[in-house]
Amino acid sequence: MEYPVWVVPFLTAPMLIPLVAIPHVIVAQFAVGGGFLLADGVAWAYRHNRRDALDYLRDLARFFVLLTIVFGAITGVGIWWTIGLTSPESTSALIHVFVFGWATEWVVFVLEIVSAFAFYYLWDRLRPREHMAMGWIYAASAWLSLALITGITAFMLTTGRWTPESNFFAAFFNPSFLPQVLIRTGGSLAIAALWIGVHLSFRASEGLRDELVPRISRWAIAGMFLILIGGIGYFAVLPDHARLNVIRAPLLLIMTALNFGATLTALAAFGLGYLRGGRWINPPEAILMLLIGIVAITSGEFLREGARKPYRIERYIFSPGIRVAEAPRLQQDGLIAHSPWLQLYLRETMGLSEEELRDPARLPEPQKVRVGEALYVYHCSACHALDGYNGMRPLIQPWTPEMLADAVRHLHRTNPAMPPWLGNEAEREALIAYLIRLQQGGEP
Numbered sequence: 449m450e451y452p453v454w455v456v457p458f459l460t461a462p463m464l465i466p467l468v469a470i471p472h473v474i475v476a477q478f479a480v481g482g483g484f485l486l487a488d489g490v491a492w493a494y495r496h497n498r499r500d501a502l503d504y505l506r507d508l509a510r511f512f513v514l515l516t517i518v519f520g521a522i523t524g525v526g527i528w529w530t531i532g533l534t535s536p537e538s539t540s541a542l543i544h545v546f547v548f549g550w551a552t553e554w555v556v557f558v559l560e561i562v563s564a565f566a567f568y569y570l571w572d573r574l575r576p577r578e579h580m581a582m583g584w585i586y587a588a589s590a591w592l593s594l595a596l597i598t599g600i601t602a603f604m605l606t607t608g609r610w611t612p613e614s615n616f617f618a619a620f621f622n623p624s625f626l627p628q629v630l631i632r633t634g635g636s637l638a639i640a641a642l643w644i645g646v647h648l649s650f651r652a653s654e655g656l657r658d659e660l661v662p663r664i665s666r667w668a669i670a671g672m673f674l675i676l677i678g679g680i681g682y683f684a685v686l687p688d689h690a691r692l693n694v695i696r697a698p699l700l701l702i703m704t705a706l707n708f709g710a711t712l713t714a715l716a717a718f719g720l721g722y723l724r725g726g727r728w729i730n731p732p733e734a735i736l737m738l739l740i741g742i743v744a745i746t747s748g749e750f751l752r753e754g755a756r757k758p759y760r761i762e763r764y765i766f767s768p769g770i771r772v773a774e775a776p777r778l779q780q781d782g783l784i785a786h787s788p789w790l791q792l793y794l795r796e797t798m799g800l801s802e803e804e805l806r807d808p809a810r811l812p813e814p815q816k817v818r819v820g821e822a823l824y825v826y827h828c829s830a831c832h833a834l835d836g837y838n839g840m841r842p843l844i845q846p847w848t849p850e851m852l853a854d855a856v857r858h859l860h861r862t863n864p865a866m867p868p869w870l871g872n873e874a875e876r877e878a879l880i881a882y883l884i885r886l887q888q889g890g891e892p
């Protein structure tokens with residue numbers, strides 16, 4: 449607990465991450481899958497000497513480069529900003545473990561940008577072979593950057609045999625790395641086909657649509673198979689606590705249903721596109737299909753993130769930003785003793801002394817409640833808004849004080865998505881005083 453906490457009403461701070469990260473993933477996956485589809489399309493057009501197709505693909509490449517690079521860069525940096533502010537401990541831990549990975553990712557990213565620009569801006573000036581090569585270099589580097597990032601995000605869910613003493617590769621090649629690379633590669637091909645479907649529906653002639661839609665559908669169907677194989681592998685390596693979350697949490701169950709429904713609908717559309725050509729694809733249908741693809745990605749990302757509780761980084765950092773290894777010390781000395789910002793806050797706002805901070809249970813009731821509130825912010829507010837997402841007020845409404853005390857004492861048994869109580873006895877009493885106050889509707 450080396451950092452202050454950012455309280456976001458109604459949503460909780462970590463829920464800001466998907467607001468930025470999911471739009472990023474939707475476009476970033478287009479950046480990866482679109483690379484393969486464009487390189488393949490250009491190769492096909494050169495092979496058959498199709499000027500009309502090359503002209504269309506140039507128009508598509510312009511849309512592609514603008515959207516993926518501008519939007520990708522803005523939201524990509526946005527992710528750093530949000531994770532840095534909402535979960536500083538985990539961000540710092542990831543930077544420490546993966547510093548070599550980020551550096552590699554940066555080099556690959558430069559290659560990606562340079563080849564994408566060369567592919568589009570030197571369209572007429574490169575010889576066909578060079579132009580095709582540039583397309584494939586772009587596709588390969590974009591995919592490599594997907595694989596690098598996936599190693600890091602997969603690590604948060606499955607740390608596998610990694611320990612703080614082991615090296616980069618133990619963290620990177622974690623159990624869910626390969627399944628997630630397969631899922632994301634497949635997802636990229638599928639979502640790219642849907643994005644390109646929208647562009648085709650607006651900008652390509654009927655004849656060209658008939659030729660190109662079966663081509664992109666074939667890539668997308670191959671992508672669906674990767675998702676299937678990766679999905680099976682993913683559920684096989686999912687830790688027990690994560691699997692339990694998916695079954696128990698109503699929101700995650702809804703996400704699973706949405707995910708399957710949307711994926712199957714997209715698969716049917718690709719099948720149709722493959723068999724019947726693309727003449728039938730008009731803008732409203734293409735946009736609807738893209739939206740269905742977006743639902744599939746959004747629900748998939750929610751599942752991946754939601755399943756991680758009670759950890760930010762599996763078996764290493766708990767969701768309130770507390771290292772698992774620190775838990776016994778916190779349970780003995782107290783959360784306040786190990787949280788410099790919390791101490792500062794309580795000293796400055798309430799004028800409490802060292803001694804009073806060590807034993808808040810002995811404070812007079814109103815002060816005890818205020819300390820309890822601060823503890824709530826540090827220990828609970830990452831997962832519970834007061835009202836709103838996982839709202840604490842409605843959750844505890846029907847409970848008696850004894851039940852509340854018991855729930856906090858055995859927090860991880862009350863619901864396995866929660867960490868154990870990470871403070872000492874006196875702090876627990878203060879927190880319960882606050883919760884009872886909250887339940888009675890009073891503001892402390």
Ligand code: HEC
Nearest residue numbers: 757758767768827828831843844855856862863865866867
């Ligand atoms: C890692 C995230 C996380 C943290 C941290 C967390 N909780 Fe929870 N808590 C949950 C989830 C998820 C649920 C299940 C909500 C549901 O069933 O709708 C839950 C449920 C509860 C419930 C209701 C239990 C039940 O079975 O109905 C209580 C009470 C509760 N939490 C109290 C707390 C308190 C107090 C803290 C801080 C000391 C805390 N939680 C910290 C995630 C968390």
